[in-house]
Amino acid sequence: MRRLACLAALIAAPAAAEVACPMEHAVYSDAATGFHLRFRPTEPWESVGMVMAVFDADLADGRRLWGDVASNMGTSRDIGRLYDGCPRPGQDDATDDEVLEGCRVWEGVVYGLDSGLLMEGLPGPDQPAPQSLILADLGRQLRYAVFSSPGEEPWDQLFLTGCGAE
Numbered sequence: 001m002r003r004l005a006c007l008a009a010l011i012a013a014p015a016a017a018e019v020a021c022p023m024e025h026a027v028y029s030d031a032a033t034g035f036h037l038r039f040r041p042t043e044p045w046e047s048v049g050m051v052m053a054v055f056d057a058d059l060a061d062g063r064r065l066w067g068d069v070a071s072n073m074g075t076s077r078d079i080g081r082l083y084d085g086c087p088r089p090g091q092d093d094a095t096d097d098e099v100l101e102g103c104r105v106w107e108g109v110v111y112g113l114d115s116g117l118l119m120e121g122l123p124g125p126d127q128p129a130p131q132s133l134i135l136a137d138l139g140r141q142l143r144y145a146v147f148s149s150p151g152e153e154p155w156d157q158l159f160l161t162g163c164g165a166e
Helices: 002-016 097-103 138-145
Strands: 026-030 035-040 051-058 064-070 079-083 104-113 132-135 157-163
Touching: 035 157, 064 104, 097 104, 104 138
Parallel strands: none
Antiparallel strands: 026 035, 026 157, 035 051, 051 064, 064 079, 079 104, 104 132, 132 157
């Protein structure tokens, strides 16, 4: 069933993304679970530690997680992280890495897939968002860290379904 939903999303994705959407406003979804990943512009204080993108993840039950994607300056793949149970650090907050590590529910490589299904790194904030993202091991890690039963977790591939700031 999940494969059918992915196939349907792949067919619908080009229609949803005909107009180029800048990465910093892209919305990606997993139709089968109601999981949405919403990118937003990065604030100056969030651009520490090679962070190149920030996002919120909305779960079907109304919970909101937050995360970021950090670059490794070409030495390896872009790494995404998703947090639950601690607030996103603000402009005047001291970041305690141990606290953040305790709230991290996912960490993995992030790939963009263009319309030709070629894998690439995450584009810059003003560049067009890819048709879909692969967040390696997202579903399995969230299944054990966030969800209470199998089947609630999203698939590792999300599709571009919208564009716009909240």
